[in-house]
Amino acid sequence: MGSFKRKITLKHIARELEVSISTVSKALKNSEEISTETKEKIQAFAKLYNYKPNNIAISLKNKRTKTIGVVIPDIVHHFFTTVFRGIEKYANNRGYNVIVCVSDESFDKEVINMELLANGSIDGFIMSLSAETQQKNDFNHLKEVTEQGIPLVLFDRVTDEVACDKVILNDKKIAYEATKKLLLDNRKRIALLTTESYFNVSEKRNQGYKKALKEYGIDYDKRLTLVLPYKGVDESDVRTFFERQQIDAVLCVNEIFAILAMSVAQKMGYKIPEEIAVIGFTDGLLSQYANPSLTTVAQHGVKMGEIAAEMLINRVEAEMESDEEVYRTEVLQATLIERNSTVNT
Amino acid sequence: MGSFKRKITLKHIARELEVSISTVSKALKNSEEISTETKEKIQAFAKLYNYKPNNIAISLKNKRTKTIGVVIPDIVHHFFTTVFRGIEKYANNRGYNVIVCVSDESFDKEVINMELLANGSIDGFIMSLSAETQQKNDFNHLKEVTEQGIPLVLFDRVTDEVACDKVILNDKKIAYEATKKLLLDNRKRIALLTTESYFNVSEKRNQGYKKALKEYGIDYDKRLTLVLPYKGVDESDVRTFFERQQIDAVLCVNEIFAILAMSVAQKMGYKIPEEIAVIGFTDGLLSQYANPSLTTVAQHGVKMGEIAAEMLINRVEAEMESDEEVYRTEVLQATLIERNSTVNT
DNA sequence: AGCCCTTACGAAAACGGTTTCGTGTTAATA
DNA sequence: TATTAACACGAAACCGTTTTCGTAAGGGCT
Numbered sequence: 001m002g003s004f005k006r007k008i009t010l011k012h013i014a015r016e017l018e019v020s021i022s023t024v025s026k027a028l029k030n031s032e033e034i035s036t037e038t039k040e041k042i043q044a045f046a047k048l049y050n051y052k053p054n055n056i057a058i059s060l061k062n063k064r065t066k067t068i069g070v071v072i073p074d075i076v077h078h079f080f081t082t083v084f085r086g087i088e089k090y091a092n093n094r095g096y097n098v099i100v101c102v103s104d105e106s107f108d109k110e111v112i113n114m115e116l117l118a119n120g121s122i123d124g125f126i127m128s129l130s131a132e133t134q135q136k137n138d139f140n141h142l143k144e145v146t147e148q149g150i151p152l153v154l155f156d157r158v159t160d161e162v163a164c165d166k167v168i169l170n171d172k173k174i175a176y177e178a179t180k181k182l183l184l185d186n187r188k189r190i191a192l193l194t195t196e197s198y199f200n201v202s203e204k205r206n207q208g209y210k211k212a213l214k215e216y217g218i219d220y221d222k223r224l225t226l227v228l229p230y231k232g233v234d235e236s237d238v239r240t241f242f243e244r245q246q247i248d249a250v251l252c253v254n255e256i257f258a259i260l261a262m263s264v265a266q267k268m269g270y271k272i273p274e275e276i277a278v279i280g281f282t283d284g285l286l287s288q289y290a291n292p293s294l295t296t297v298a299q300h301g302v303k304m305g306e307i308a309a310e311m312l313i314n315r316v317e318a319e320m321e322s323d324e325e326v327y328r329t330e331v332l333q334a335t336l337i338e339r340n341s342t343v344n345t
Numbered sequence: 346m347g348s349f350k351r352k353i354t355l356k357h358i359a360r361e362l363e364v365s366i367s368t369v370s371k372a373l374k375n376s377e378e379i380s381t382e383t384k385e386k387i388q389a390f391a392k393l394y395n396y397k398p399n400n401i402a403i404s405l406k407n408k409r410t411k412t413i414g415v416v417i418p419d420i421v422h423h424f425f426t427t428v429f430r431g432i433e434k435y436a437n438n439r440g441y442n443v444i445v446c447v448s449d450e451s452f453d454k455e456v457i458n459m460e461l462l463a464n465g466s467i468d469g470f471i472m473s474l475s476a477e478t479q480q481k482n483d484f485n486h487l488k489e490v491t492e493q494g495i496p497l498v499l500f501d502r503v504t505d506e507v508a509c510d511k512v513i514l515n516d517k518k519i520a521y522e523a524t525k526k527l528l529l530d531n532r533k534r535i536a537l538l539t540t541e542s543y544f545n546v547s548e549k550r551n552q553g554y555k556k557a558l559k560e561y562g563i564d565y566d567k568r569l570t571l572v573l574p575y576k577g578v579d580e581s582d583v584r585t586f587f588e589r590q591q592i593d594a595v596l597c598v599n600e601i602f603a604i605l606a607m608s609v610a611q612k613m614g615y616k617i618p619e620e621i622a623v624i625g626f627t628d629g630l631l632s633q634y635a636n637p638s639l640t641t642v643a644q645h646g647v648k649m650g651e652i653a654a655e656m657l658i659n660r661v662e663a664e665m666e667s668d669e670e671v672y673r674t675e676v677l678q679a680t681l682i683e684r685n686s687t688v689n690t
Numbered sequence: 691a692g693c694c695c696t697t698a699c700g701a702a703a704a705c706g707g708t709t710t711c712g713t714g715t716t717a718a719t720a
Numbered sequence: 721t722a723t724t725a726a727c728a729c730g731a732a733a734c735c736g737t738t739t740t741c742g743t744a745a746g747g748g749c750t
Contacts (some may be wrong), residue, residue, distance in 0.1 A: 022708085023729060052460070058703090082421055085447065092458075259630075492732050
């Protein structure tokens with residue numbers, strides 16, 4: 001049969017009711033200009049046929065799409081989905097839609113996706129840098145976007161090279177505190193499982209770790225730091241590392257490293273937390289359901305997403321392009337959630 | 346200061362080069378109609394000023410947005426993100442963008458989101474029903490969408506009430522096989538941890554479970570079935586259940602139930618898999634990193650997403666609305682991944 | 691010289707709205 | 721009765737493209 005109720009437009013209503021398109025438009029907006037009688041007639045008709053204005057046409061007219069583009073490195077990832085949830089929630093409340101692109105940690109995909117969206121599809125970007133982008137240190141695609149006047153908010157994986165609003169975690173401080181907690185528990189040989197230093201968050205966490213050590217008079221021993229790839233970690237690497245070094249605690253820059261460390265330690269016969277304490281980052285399902293449950297740094301992704309969305313939408317709607325090129329960097333306080341992979345002091 | 350490189354349009358180019366807009370448009374499309382000389386001039390200029398056609402305008406003209414709407418119940422959820430990844434990957438390859446809405450398991454949010462997107466923003470929907478929608482059994486919002494001629498593909502949580510393409514798992518069969526595996530291992534008292542039966546996937550899995558039992562001459566004992574809420578499970582409920590029933594295996598309809606069952610059983614002193622074997626659904630991080638690692642049903646979310654996207658885009662591009670109202674339901678074969686929560690036979 | 695056919699381009703409509711401005715009708719006022 | 725203001729509506733421009741159709745200019749032909 002084909003479809004019946006094809007979308008109806010102003011033109012259809014106008015023709016049917018023998019008025020002009022402008023009259024219909026005004027009537028539906030309840031304009032004072034139109035007589036009550038006509039308005040009622042038009043509104044009734046519109047309701048009957050379930051008229052809804054075409055978003056695309058409105059976008060074209062207003063040069064506003066009411067949608068924001070989110071570019072993240074990975075979607076199957078607790079922290080990012082959590083941030084996304086915050087973005088989506090806040091954005092929806094303010095009448096915005098969210099369009100997602102996944103860079104897959106690839107520079108090229110990031111560039112392509114952004115170029116695609118930057119041509120009118122969205123009012124602004126919220127993003128977290130891909131691994132490759134951080135490694136290459138090439139941010140021209142971001143700069144181009146901002147130069148075109150498209151607002152941009154960076155979160156978590158940010159860079160100083162681009163002038164825009166940012167939302168980050170106080171990574172250094174919380175890593176410092178986590179390490180301190182281990183030190184207070186009289187741990188002396190604290191290992192650090194981290195990623196390549198071009199990840200600015202890892203770098204910050206490393207700094208916090210070192211700062212705490214220093215404060216407690218312990219020399220940084222680089223043999224206690226294990227650098228792992230961000231994807232596809234090999235368990236045996238962790239095992240070798242644990243065999244070579246004597247260790248009584250581990251600080252990990254993410255959840256997977258933590259669970260892995262714990263698992264390997266357990267297989268080697270260590271008791272957790274008695275013999276080896278473990279602290280991770282990201283309070284995901286893994287941390288909650290691990291055995292023992294993981295002490296971890298909660299990154300408050302939802303909150304971060306909400307803030308990012310708020311900053312972006314405010315920027316978008318401050319249209320008068322107030323030339324207020326004063327960008328803010330919002331720093332969120334992470335919190336340490338103590339569970340059973342560390343002893344409770 | 347403000348921004349320099351504001352987006353340039355055909356009109357700008359036309360004015361600058363003193364030609365008409367149509368000439369510019371044609372030149373940029375390399376039309377034969379335009380002289381080589383003029384084309385080169387225009388193309389050079391366009392390149393110099395980094396001209397990119399405005400997506401919104403093109404969408405309005407073509408009545409095609411090249412974006413698809415995805416509505417899922419939850420984003421912080423391994424299976425859904427996995428499907429999303431498949432959708433995104435396939436869609437991007439065919440030049441489509443993806444806009445996501447999360448229904449949060451709420452009927453109202455699902456309706457609102459769909460209405461918002463159905464007004465021209467997208468070319469078609471891919472979705473999985475929210476819990477509430479399944480419970481209410483109200484699918485008018487879906488029907489309206491399809492009646493408007495907007496293609497729709499349902500995945501995983503589907504319904505017979507709506508005529509459209511679907512992608513599902515052979516839930517019954519795989520649950521049957523999982524149960525059979527436990528039975529072959531000589532387990533006699535197999536518990537089932539499931540959700541309310543209005544979740545059609547749970548219902549199917551329950552059926553598979555029962556079928557296997559029957560086949561092995563074991564009467565279905567409803568006391569061995571524990572129905573849990575889909576969100577916010579209370580660990581003590583599981584414990585009480587385990588205390589009341591003697592059990593030697595558990596089949597769980599999702600990963601969280603499985604990890605929980607395992608954790609409670611361990612706390613009660615049971616050895617896994619020797620005394621109690623556990624099988625879950627969804628091969629996520631939890632299953633992989635659990636201790637012992639979880640035998641689980643891999644749902645092949647990426648594949649499912651790809652298929653859904655393919656079906657949708659084909660439908661969208663078959664424009665001639667060939668009236669071919671022949672809808673397909675693609676059934677994916679799930680596979681059982683055997684790990685250490687069951688004994689290897 | 692007159693005709694016709696290319697060639698190379700422009701005008702205008704269309705997509706579906708919003709909005710400014712103009713105008714015919716009626717009623718109130720001088 | 722003539723002037724004017726209020727009222728109710730329509731015409732048209734505009735957002736940025738695409739595309740159809742029309743046409744001026746120029747060349748080749750008889």
